[in-house]
Amino acid sequence: MRSVAKLLLTLALLGSVSALAPVLNATAGWRQGRATFYGGSEQYLRNFPDRGPPPEYGFGTPLYGSCGYLSQAGTEAVDFPNVPFPKDMLSAVANINDDFPGSCGRCYEIRCATGTVIGNYTVAGNDVVSTIPFNLTRGYTPKVDVNTVKDDYGRLWSGNDLMDQDLLFTKCYNLSQSLNLTTPTDNSIYVRVTDSCPCLQFDGGSKTVTGVNPPCCGNVNHFDLSFFGFEKLAHPIYGVMNTEFRPVDCYTKVPLDYLPGFINETIYTDNIESGWAWYPYLQNNKQLTVVGAGVENSNATCVDVKPSGGLSFVSRDAALPGYQPFLMSNATTVSLYVKQTSAADIGVGSGVPSGVTLSIGNAEQEYYCAGVLLDSLARGPTSNGLTQLTVPIAQFNCDLGRVDQIGFQNTGSADVQFCLDNFALTGGNPADPHMGSSMA
Helix, strand or coil, X not given: CCCCECCCCCCCCCCCCCCCCCEEXXXXXXXXXXXXXXXXXHHHHCCCCCXXXXXXXXXXXXXXXXXXXXXXXXXXXXXXXXXXXXXXXXEEEECCCCCCCCCCCCEEEEEEECXXXXXXXXECCCCCEEEEECCCCCCCCCCXXXXXXXXXXXXXXXXXXXXXXCCXXXXXXXXXXXXXXXCCCCCEEEEEEEEEEXXXXXXXXXXXXXXXXXXHCCCCCEEEEEHHHHCCCECCCCCCEEEEXXXXXXXXCCECCCCCCCCCCEEECCCECCCCEEEEEEEEXXXXXXXXXXXXXXXXXXXXXXXXXXXXXXXXXXXXXXXXXXXXXXXXXXXXXXXXXXXXXXXXXXXXXXXXXXXXXXXXXXXECCCEEHHHCCEEEEECCEEEEEEEXXXXXXXXXXXXXXXXXXXXXXXXXXXXXXXXXXXXXXXXXXXXXXXX
């Protein structure tokens, strides 16, 4: 469970009404939301020793995101180079967000909106949406003089104009959107979802609720940004900001439809694709990207797993109408390139690994379908030691409306090492025009 860095305040739960966030500009897809941050640089965090012990000082870290995108050999120490995206792009989305299903790997453009920070929305009888502001009373009060704390760019805090009213007025570094300028320059960042911000806290793997995570509850679409992304938009002393956000293509940055959120029918090619989490388990080594190990010397994802271990790709909570990646893609086959490697060099090898089963299902519903052994499938073309395999989806004998994951499991009695690339749902015409493959 992660900790949300909300330096000056925490969000008081302000009712349980449900309302979609207003659309600020329907053609551009901008929506209104809110953001906090977690993690931070040593030079910034050491100003707050009373908040928690180093190295996190109670601010948490975006390294261990719930989407699983952390490469690690054995028990080696990890840092930001172990995550395949820049540290200012790492972000968590609240699981109450309208487009939370299938959000792992999805990209958003986010910009700061100067003003009184929103606490919640309320809807009157005529369906007019109004806002309830944040309340500072229950917030964390730092012992340091916040007026002396600099961000990583050497900038001081601009102050809170509404402190005497127990409210927070966050000032963005670039005010072009607030001033209605037609050519905003550097007032937005692009983030990739690598984590989640759950409203409810649970006791380990049980279903016992132990608490709530206030900023990620309520009905305001909320992002928990990496400190390094947040400080590009506003000084981190604010802790919370209003945002305008929209989903975008991770490569072209072209805006996408908001609902349903984008899930790519390509699962992995050179890197993990939008909509998919990456979950190795019972592993000795897990590498999300191994340079040069893929098709035509591109990247591949490679694992070394123990007996009963494996690698799952999950589109979390996506067995909902409009998402359902196996159903909405209209795919007829699963296509992938695979090669057996070795513990000594996890990216080098050839041939199809024996004892590895491919299956689909839904772990959230404990629904699992028939599996197929990779080495029982007909071989296709080869490249860089990888062999193409194709599986008819009908062979899994599954209710595709319930399926939101696909995975590989070592059913043998010894450790096995393998790499994957160009892994996709193929053979169909996606029902959603934004579910296009990025393999081309």
